[in-house]
Amino acid sequence: MRLLIARCQVDYAGRLSAHLPMATRLIMVKADGSVSVHADDRAYKPLNWMSAPCTLTVGPPPDDVEAVAAAEEASLTEVWEVRNGDGDTLQIAIGEVLHDSNHDLGVDPGLQKDGVEAHLQVLLAENPSAFGDGWTLVRREHPTPIGPVDLLFRDHTGSYVAVEVKRRGEIDGVEQLTRYLALMNADPLLAPVRGVFAAQLIKPQARTLAGTRGIDCVLVDYDALRGLDNAEDRLF
Known part of the structure; x- marks a missing residue:
């Protein structure tokens, strides 16, 4: 730096x-x-x-x-x-x-996710259908030159999708995913790669920025993924 x-x-x-x-x-x-x-x-x-x-x-x-x-x-x-x-x-x-x-800062280990955010990543990796039918997990923590993207999937068409997982979705998370996508789309073995920003809560500014970058936003129901919110038990 x-x-x-x-x-x-x-x-x-x-x-x-x-x-x-x-x-x-x-x-x-x-x-x-x-x-x-x-x-x-x-x-x-x-x-x-x-x-x-x-x-x-x-x-x-x-x-x-x-x-x-x-x-x-x-x-x-x-x-x-x-x-x-x-x-x-x-x-x-x-x-x-x-x-x-x-100054040479060396390789940064990256942000350590809190318990909920780390568990969200695990649950989404185990449940690709949360994003759509026919999705399959390629790997967690897919490496890029500036750090790992949380999840790499193939969608129902076979195309690669990079997913960044946050507990609270803000502009910084969209910028982070944008940088990952730029590097991944420069790789002819992966391109084209589209992005999905997944979070329990996504702020309006982050959703707007994601739209300008061609990134989809997905709200994640943590309790439903953990099996604590059973749709069959609901009254409505």
């Missing part, structure tokens, strides 16, 4: 446009290629970012960027351009650098 603290201005161009004027910020470049820009507040959430897979190129500041920087009384040393597969760009114009370091 590269950590850079510098004066910078940031411009994002894609489905929306955003501009951050010149200020001192933290820029993080992770091993998977993702880039995020942070201020000294807002907890973990970056001001702007580009998720992997993306490409980073570094070059001299062009005249139009220099003009903006000059108006803000800053001299630029270089400009980073981060671009993803959809053509969105994140342009970071670097001024004075206060800190620049690289």
Whole structure:
């Protein structure tokens, strides 16, 4: 991971446009290629970012960027351009650098699931029909270069489906599954792979984001999977 603290201005161009004027910020470049820009507040959430897979190129500041920087009384040393597969760009114009370091964090063991979430994964692996007729389990914890996807199935058509299991489905889980799918679909032995986001509760924002990524959302009834909720015993 590269950590850079510098004066910078940031411009994002894609489905929306955003501009951050010149200020001192933290820029993080992770091993998977993702880039995020942070201020000294807002907890973990970056001001702007580009998720992997993306490409980073570094070059001299062009005249139009220099003009903006000059108006803000800053001299630029270089400009980073981060671009993803959809053509969105994140342009970071670097001024004075206060800190620049690289750190090898090694292989992360991943988030340890709580008891309910881990048990959900086991139950879904044992009950592929929770997703539809004709589904079969390929394996649990299917490895990718950035960590394992919880479950890999084949659906009734024989196509691969990657399933990420959460107790509470939020935006971070959708982003995680998106990264897994990008890597799995780059493998000709697996592609095409579609994604399913499975959770006991899925927040509206996560459901909306999943829809834009072509990811299906499935609500999981934990008690029903455990056999504690017997449909034959219901009055209605």
